[in-house]
Amino acid sequence: xxxxxxxxxxxxxxxxxxxxxxxxxxxxxxxxxxxxxxxxxxxxxxxxxxxxxxxxxxxxxxxxxxxxxxxxxxxxxxxxxxxxxxxxxxxxxxxxxxxxxxxxxxxxxxxxxxxxxxxxxxxxxxxxxxxxxxxxxxxxxxxxxxxxxxxxxxxxxxxxxxxxxxxxxxxxxxxxxxxxxxxxxxxxxxxxxxxxxxxxxxxxxxxxxxxxxxxxxxxxxxxxxxxxxxxxxxxxxxxxxxxxxxxxxxxxxxxxxxxxxxxxxxxxxxxxxxxxxxxxxxxxxxxxxxxxxxxxxxxxxxxxxxxxxxxxxxxxxxxxxxxxxxxxxxxxxxxxxxxxxxxxxxxxxxxxxxxxxxxxxxxxxxxxxxxxxxxxxxxxxxxxxxxxxxxxxxxxxxxxxxxxxxxxxxxxxxxxxxxxxxxxxxxxxxxxxxxxxxxxxxxxxxxxxxxxxxxxxxxxxxxxxxxxxxxxxxxxxxxxxxxxxxxxxxxxxxxxxxxxxxxxxxxxxxxxxxxxxxxxxxxxxxxxxxxxxxxxxxxxxxxxxxxxxxxxxxxxxxxxxxxxxxxxxxxxxxxxxxxxxxxxxxxxxxxxxxxxxxxxxxxxxxxxxxxxxxxxxxxxxxxxxxxxxxxxxxxxxxxxxxxxxxxxxxxxxxxxxxxxxxxxxxxxxxxxxxxxxxxxxxxxxxxxxxxxxxxxxxxxxxxxxxxxxxxxxxxxxxxxxxxxxxxxxxxxxxxxxxxxxxxxxxxx
Amino acid sequence: xxxxxxxxxxxxxxxxxxxxxxxxxxxxxxxxxxxxxxxxxxxxxxxxxxxxxxxxxxxxxxxxxxxxxxxxxxxxxxxxxxxxxxxxxxxxxxxxxxxxxxxxxxxxxxxxxxxxxxxxxxxxxxxxxxxxxxxxxxxxxxxxxxxxxxxxxxxxxxxxxxxxxxxxxxxxxxxxxxxxxxxxxxxxxxxxxxxxxxxxxxxxxxxxxxxxxxxxxxxxxxxxx
Numbered sequence: 001x002x003x004x005x006x007x008x009x010x011x012x013x014x015x016x017x018x019x020x021x022x023x024x025x026x027x028x029x030x031x032x033x034x035x036x037x038x039x040x041x042x043x044x045x046x047x048x049x050x051x052x053x054x055x056x057x058x059x060x061x062x063x064x065x066x067x068x069x070x071x072x073x074x075x076x077x078x079x080x081x082x083x084x085x086x087x088x089x090x091x092x093x094x095x096x097x098x099x100x101x102x103x104x105x106x107x108x109x110x111x112x113x114x115x116x117x118x119x120x121x122x123x124x125x126x127x128x129x130x131x132x133x134x135x136x137x138x139x140x141x142x143x144x145x146x147x148x149x150x151x152x153x154x155x156x157x158x159x160x161x162x163x164x165x166x167x168x169x170x171x172x173x174x175x176x177x178x179x180x181x182x183x184x185x186x187x188x189x190x191x192x193x194x195x196x197x198x199x200x201x202x203x204x205x206x207x208x209x210x211x212x213x214x215x216x217x218x219x220x221x222x223x224x225x226x227x228x229x230x231x232x233x234x235x236x237x238x239x240x241x242x243x244x245x246x247x248x249x250x251x252x253x254x255x256x257x258x259x260x261x262x263x264x265x266x267x268x269x270x271x272x273x274x275x276x277x278x279x280x281x282x283x284x285x286x287x288x289x290x291x292x293x294x295x296x297x298x299x300x301x302x303x304x305x306x307x308x309x310x311x312x313x314x315x316x317x318x319x320x321x322x323x324x325x326x327x328x329x330x331x332x333x334x335x336x337x338x339x340x341x342x343x344x345x346x347x348x349x350x351x352x353x354x355x356x357x358x359x360x361x362x363x364x365x366x367x368x369x370x371x372x373x374x375x376x377x378x379x380x381x382x383x384x385x386x387x388x389x390x391x392x393x394x395x396x397x398x399x400x401x402x403x404x405x406x407x408x409x410x411x412x413x414x415x416x417x418x419x420x421x422x423x424x425x426x427x428x429x430x431x432x433x434x435x436x437x438x439x440x441x442x443x444x445x446x447x448x449x450x451x452x453x454x455x456x457x458x459x460x461x462x463x464x465x466x467x468x469x470x471x472x473x474x475x476x477x478x479x480x481x482x483x484x485x486x487x488x489x490x491x492x493x494x495x496x497x498x499x500x501x502x503x504x505x506x507x508x509x510x511x512x513x514x515x516x517x518x519x520x521x522x523x524x525x526x527x528x529x530x531x532x533x534x535x536x537x538x539x540x541x542x543x544x545x546x547x548x549x550x551x552x553x554x555x556x557x558x559x560x561x562x563x564x565x566x567x568x569x570x571x572x573x574x575x576x577x578x579x580x581x582x583x584x585x586x587x588x589x590x591x592x593x594x595x596x597x598x599x600x601x602x603x604x605x606x607x608x609x610x611x612x613x614x615x616x617x618x619x620x621x622x623x624x625x626x627x628x629x630x631x632x633x634x635x636x637x638x639x640x641x642x643x644x645x646x647x648x649x650x651x652x653x654x655x656x657x658x659x660x661x662x663x664x665x666x667x668x669x670x671x672x673x674x675x676x677x678x679x680x681x682x683x684x685x686x687x688x689x690x691x692x693x694x695x696x697x698x699x700x701x702x703x704x705x706x707x708x709x710x711x712x713x714x715x716x717x718x719x720x721x722x723x724x725x726x727x728x729x730x731x732x733x734x735x736x737x738x739x740x741x742x743x744x745x746x747x748x
Numbered sequence: 749x750x751x752x753x754x755x756x757x758x759x760x761x762x763x764x765x766x767x768x769x770x771x772x773x774x775x776x777x778x779x780x781x782x783x784x785x786x787x788x789x790x791x792x793x794x795x796x797x798x799x800x801x802x803x804x805x806x807x808x809x810x811x812x813x814x815x816x817x818x819x820x821x822x823x824x825x826x827x828x829x830x831x832x833x834x835x836x837x838x839x840x841x842x843x844x845x846x847x848x849x850x851x852x853x854x855x856x857x858x859x860x861x862x863x864x865x866x867x868x869x870x871x872x873x874x875x876x877x878x879x880x881x882x883x884x885x886x887x888x889x890x891x892x893x894x895x896x897x898x899x900x901x902x903x904x905x906x907x908x909x910x911x912x913x914x915x916x917x918x919x920x921x922x923x924x925x926x927x928x929x930x931x932x933x934x935x936x937x938x939x940x941x942x943x944x945x946x947x948x949x950x951x952x953x954x955x956x957x958x959x960x961x962x963x964x965x966x967x968x969x970x971x972x973x
Contacts, residue, residue: 164859168892169800171762256760256803348759439859443888443947443954444798446766460953577952 004316005043006370014040023050029385036379044365044372047317048380051283052290055552058384061518062550065528068535069545076544078507080204087127087197088546089204090508092572094467097204099131100196102141102473102512102568104551108251109191113158117191118166118253122325124195125170125258126279129265130328132205133197136445137459138167139177140193141473141512141566142436145186147428147746152181155189156436157747162253163193164439169255170262173448174440175457177473178566181428182608184477187556192512192549192566194473198461203269207278208295209331212359214275216292216300217337218285219344219351220261220327224310227251227284227323257326257349264347265328273340276331286320286380288329289355293363293377296331300377302355304367316367331357391528392521400482403615405601410677411610417676418728420610421654422738424681427609430651431742432662449576453663455498455647460576468576470504472569475512476650477562478603479618484526484563485533489621492537493685494649495569500630501645501688503580503637504571509538511548511567516560518552526563527552534565540623543569580637580645583663584691587718589643591660591668592700593653594629594709595687599678605650606681625686628707633688641700643717644691654680656689658735661722667732669723670715676727691717750777751970753963754791756821756837758783758812762799763834763946770946771795774963776970783815792970793830793874794821796837798890798944808851808893809839818844830874830966831938835891838930838940847931847940848906849898851891855923859892863955865917866929866943870910873932874969875939878961884917885958887943889929894942896924896931906931913939 010016020030023046033041033049041049055061073079080097081089087101105120121138128135140163144152167174177194209216268274276296278288285307293300304316314322332340337353344351358364363380365373411420424430437452449468450458456472474494480487496506511534516523538545554561573579584591601607602616636642644663648656653672661667672679692700704711715725723729753771755778757764768778779791783801788794802811812818818840825831825846833841841847854860866887868879879885898906903926906912914930922942930941945959 161858168859168890169760169762169803171799254803256800256805259760259762259800259803438861441859441861441890443861443890443944444762444766446769446947446950446953449952 004367004370004372006372007042007374010042011039016040018046020046024054025050029053032385037375042372044316044320045375047321048286048290048373048375051286051321052380053384056282057287059550060385061387061389061552062527063386064388065531068531072535072539073544074539074542079544079546080201087131088508088510089131090546090570091201092467092469094462094465095200096461096467097199097201098196098469098570099128099133100194100471100510100568100570101127101547102192102194102510102566103127103549104512104514105191105193106188106514106551106554109159110155110189113155114162115252117159117162119251119325120191120193121163121166122253122255122258123281124193125172126281126328128195128197129262130205130207130277130279131197132203132269133199134266135172135195135197135262137175137457138172138193138195139175139457139471139473141178141475143180143182143185143190143564145181146183147181149186151186153747159191160436160439166253166255168441170259171444173442173444175442175448175451175459175471176454178475179433179436182477182562184562188554188561190514190554190564194568196471205269205274205277206295207291208276209292209298209300209357210296211275211333212357213334214357215332215334215337215353216302216355216357217330217332217340217351218307218327218354219330219349221254221257221324222308222310222350223319223322224324225314225318225322228318228321251323251325253325260347260349261326261328264344264349267343268340271339271343273332273336273343274330275333278329280327280329282323284320284322284324289363290377290381292329292331294381299358299360299362300355301358302365304365306352306354308350308352316372389518389524390521391524393525394522400615401617405607405613405616408607408611408613414728417680418730421658421680422730424605424609424651424655425658425735426738426742428742430605430655432740433743434740435743435747449579450502450581454582455501456504458502458573458576458579466575466577468573470499470502470571470573472498473566474498475564475566477564478608478614480530480563480565481614482603482616482618484529486618486621487563488530488533488565489537490618490685491565491567492534493621493623493626494647495567496541496626496630497647497688499569499571500633501580501647503578503634504573505634506543506569506571506630508570509543509545509567511545511565513548513550514554514561514564514566515552516555520560523560530563530565537623541627578637578640580642581663582644582646582660584644584660584666584668584717585664586643586694589691589694589717590697591670591689591691591714591717593687593689593712593714594632594704595625596710597679597682597684597687600682600684604681604683619683619685622686628709629686629688632704632707632709635703636700641693641696642690643693646689648687648689649683652681652683653689657722660689661732662735662739665732666717667719667721667723668715668717669719669725671725751792751967752777752779753966754779754781754788754794756781756783756794756796756817758801758815760800760803761797763797763944766946767795767797767834770949770960770963773949774960774967776967781817783817785817786820788820788824793966796833796840798835798837801836801840808836809843812840813843822846825938828935828937830969832875832962833940834944834946835942838942841938841940846938847933848902849896849931851893851942852895852897853893854895860921861890862921864889864921864943866914867917868914870913870932873913873936873939874966875962876913876965877969878965886948886955887945887959888947888954889921889943891942894922896928896942898925909934914941
C-alpha cells in the first residue's frame with residue numbers, strides 16, 4: 001500500500017475534499033474535471049489539470065483573442081509550422097528553415113532575478129531545440145522601474161548576470177534586444193527572451209507521440225522538488241508536511257547540462273532516432289506527456305517510479321509538476337532505443353525509458369505499482385476552459401488622450417535644444433547599454449554580423465552563400481497605454497523598420513504580450529485592442545505571426561503595467577555582406593531623411609524625460625508608408641547604395657543622428673527646415689535616416705521616388721561634431737560622454 | 749599534404765567551431781579531437797578552444813585537466829608539440845601546469861565581451877612568428893575569469909625570459925597583473941592567450957583579421973619543419 005491517491009480510491013471516495021482552490025482552479029473548473037473523468041480526480045490528476053488549465057499553459061483568457069493572428073494572417077508560403085507548435089517555423093530559402101519565439105519570465109525574475117532570468121533563457125532555448133533546430137542566437141527585451149530606484153539596483157544587475165551566465169555558457173551569441181525604464185515596471189519588471197534556431201526543412205520535429213509500442217524517454221537532468229509551488233500545496237494537504245514550504249519555487253538552472261542536451265539532441269536528430277519530441281518547461285512531465293499524447297492522438301502509459309529523482313521523497317503529483325530544468329522527452333521506436341542511449345551516453349546525458357505509446361487514447365500512469373492517472377490527454381492539453389473575459393474601456397482613457405503634450409514648455413533656441421538633446425541621450429532608456437551588453441558573448445559561433453547598438457541583430461546562416469537573418473524586438477509601453485491598438489502596431493512597425501534598415505526583407509513575427517490582470521476589464525480591453533492592432537498590422541504588412549507568449553498578471557496590487565506588447569520581426573538577408581550598419585563612416589557622404597515629420601509628441605521620450613509626461617495621442621500609424629520605406633531600404637542595401645541607415649524612433653531625429661555619429665566617432669553637419677524642435681524630437685513613424693554612398697545619390701533618389709517615399713536632404717557626414725546649422729553643435733566626444741556615463745554611474 | 753591542426757572539444761567547449769574555422773581560413777586542415785580520445789593521431793599542432801569546459805565546475809579548467817585526451821597532450825606538449833590555449837583553453841593549460849600562473853575573476857566581477865588592443869611582445873613562438881615585434885592587434889576579449897595572476901618570482905622569471913607573449917595595450921580590461929594577456933612555456937611551443945584571435949579573422953564577423961596571424965604562424969612553423 002503506497003498511500004497514494006489511486007484511481008480506484010478516487011472512484012470510491014467521491015466526497016473527499018481536495019485543495020483545488022489553492023491550486024488555482026475555480027469550483028466550476030474542478031467540477032468540469034469531474035465531468036470529464038466521471039469521478040473526482042486523483043491528487044496526481046488534479047496536479048495535471050491545475051497546471052495544464054493554468055493561464056500560463058492554457059491561454060484560457062487570451063485564446064479567443066489570439067485566434068485573430070491565424071484568422072487574419074496574410075497568405076505566406078514561408079510558414080512551415082505556425083501557432084500552437086513550440087515555436088513557428090519559417091522557410092528562408094536554400095533549404096533552410098528558421099524557428100524563433102519570444103517568451104516571458106517576468107515574475108520569477110522579480111522574485112529571484114539571477115535564476116529567474118537564467119532559466120528564462122534556458123526555457124526558450126529548449127522550445128527552439130524541440131522544433132529540430134540548432135539554436136543560434138538569443139536576444140533579451142528588458143524593462144525595469146526607474147533606473148535609480150533601489151529595487152532596480154537589486155533586480156537589473158541580477159537579471160543581466162543571469163542572462164549572461166546562462167546564455168554565455170550555452171555558447172549562444174546574444175545579438176541585441178531592448179532596455180527600457182518606466183515607473184510602471186517598478187514592482188513588476190519585464191524579462192522577455194527570444195531565441196532563434198536554424199534547421200534544414202526536412203529536420204522539422206513535432207511534439208507528437210505516435211506509433212503504438214514506441215518508447216517514451218525522459219532525458220537530461222534528474223527531477224527535483226524545484227519550481228513546484230502548486231504541488232507543494234498538494235503535498236502539504238495530503239501529508240501535512242512542512243518541508244515543502246521551504247522548497248524554492250523558482251527553478252535553478254544548469255546551463256552546462258543544457259549545452260550537453262543541445263548537442264545530444266542534435267546528434268539524436270541527425271541519427272534519425274526521434275519520432276516526436278517535447279521540451280519540459282512549465283508543468284514539466286505533466287505538460288510533456290499530455291501534449292505529446294494529445295498531439296499524436298494516441299495513448300501513453302508512464303511508470304513514474306522510474307523517473308530519476310534528486311529527492312526520493314517526491315510523490316507522484318510533485319514528479320508531474322516539477323519544473324526542474326534541462327529536461328526533454330522523446331518518442332523513440334523500440335529498435336532505436338539502444339542507439340538513442342549510446343548518443344546520450346556519449347554526451348553524459350542521463351536517459352530513462354519511462355513509458356510507451358499505446359492505442360488506448362488514455363494517458364495512464366502508475367506509481368508504486370498502482371494506477372494514479374487515467375485521463376484523456378486532450379482534455380488536459382487542448383480542451384481546457386476558455387473564457388470570454390469582460391472588456392471595458394477604462395474610464396480615464398479619454399482624459400489621457402486629451403492630455404496633449406502640445407501644452408508642455410518646449411526648448412527654444414540653440415542652447416536649449418542642445419541641452420535637450422544631451423539630456424535625452426543621457427537618459428537611462430536611451431543611454432549606451434554597454435554596461436549590460438558587454439556582459440553578453442556576442443561573438444561565439446563566429447556568425448554575428450550585427451549585434452547590439454545596431455538596428456537589428458544579423459546572423460550569417462550559410463558561410464558559402466552569405467544567406468542570413470536579421471532580428472529586432474521592439475515595444476513601447478507608453479504608446480500602448482495611450483492607444484493599445486496603435487501601440488501594438490507601432491511596436492510591429494518599429495521592429496519591421498529596424499530589420500529593413502539593415503537591408504533584410506521582413507518575413508515573420510513573434511510576440512510577447514505583457515499585460516496586467518485579465519480579470520480587470522480595463523486590462524482586457526487593452527489586451528483585445530493590442531491583439532487586434534497587431535493582427536491587423538501583420539495582415540497589412542504581409543508578415544504572419546508565427547507564435548508567441550502571453551504574460552498576464554503583471555501588476556502591483558491593483559495597478560497594472562502599461563500594456564507592453566513586445567514584437568519580434570525576422571527578416572532575411574540574401575547576402576549578409578550587403579548589411580547596412582548604423583554608423584557614419586565616410587566624410588562627405590550625403591545624409592538623407594526618409595519619411596514625413598509631423599509634430600507628434602504623445603508618449604514621446606522627450607515628454608517623458610523632460611516632463612515625466614505621458615498623454616495625448618501616439619504617433620500616427622501608416623503601414624503603407626512603412627512598407628514603402630522598407631522597400632526602399634532593402635532595395636538600396638541590395639544595390640549597395642547605402643553606407644549607413646538608422647530607424648527613427650524614441651527621441652526622433654536628434655537621437656538617431658547622435659547614434660549614427662557615435663557608432664564610428666564621425667560627426668555630421670545638417671540643416672533642418674521648419675520648426676527645429678519638431679524636426680529634432682518628434683517621433684513620427686515610418687522614418688529613417690541614411691548615409692548614401694558617394695556617387696549613388698541619383699540612383700538612391702530615383703529609388704525613393706519610385707516608391708513614393710519623401711526625401712529630405714539633411715547634409716553630410718564628417719568632422720568631429722554633430723552640427724545643426726544655425727542652431728548648435730556638439731563635439732562627438734561630448735555626445736559620447738553623455739551617452740556612456742549614465743548606466744555605469746548608476747550600476748557601478 | 750595539408751598541415752593538420754587538432755581542435756579539442758570538451759563537454760562545454762563553445763569556440764571549437766570558431767577555432768576550426770580559423771585554422772581552415774589560414775590554410776590548414778582542422779581535425780576535431782574529443783575529450784575522451786587517447787590518441788593525438790599524429791597531429792602537427794593542437795588548439796584548446798574557449799568555452800566553459802565541464803561547466804567551469806570546481807574551477808575553470810580544473811576538471812578538463814583530467815580528461816583522457818590531456819593524458820596524451822601533456823607529454824606531447826612537453827616534447828615540443830605546438831599547443832595554443834585560448835580563454836578556457838588557457839585556463840586548462842594553467843591547471844595542467846603546462847603554463848605558469850592562473851586566471852581569476854575579472855576586476856569588477858563581471859563577464860566582459862569587448863574588442864581590445866593587444867601588443868604581441870614575443871614573436872619567437874610557433875603561434876606568433878607572423879607578427880612583428882610589439883605589433884598591436886585588435887581582438888575580442890570575452891571572459892569572466894580572465895585576470896592573469898602569478899607570484900612575484902614567477903612574474904620576474906617570465907619577464908626575464910621573455911615569456912609574456914601578449915599584453916593589453918590600452919586600459920587594462922580585467923585586472924590582469926602586468927597587463928598580461930598571454931604567456932608561453934619556457935620552450936615556447938605552448939602558448940596561452942585570454943583574448944580570442946579566432947574571432948578576429950574576418951571583418952564581417954569580428955573586429956578585422958588581426959587574429960589570423962596565430963593560425964598562419966603555426967602553419968608556417970609546421971611547413972618549415
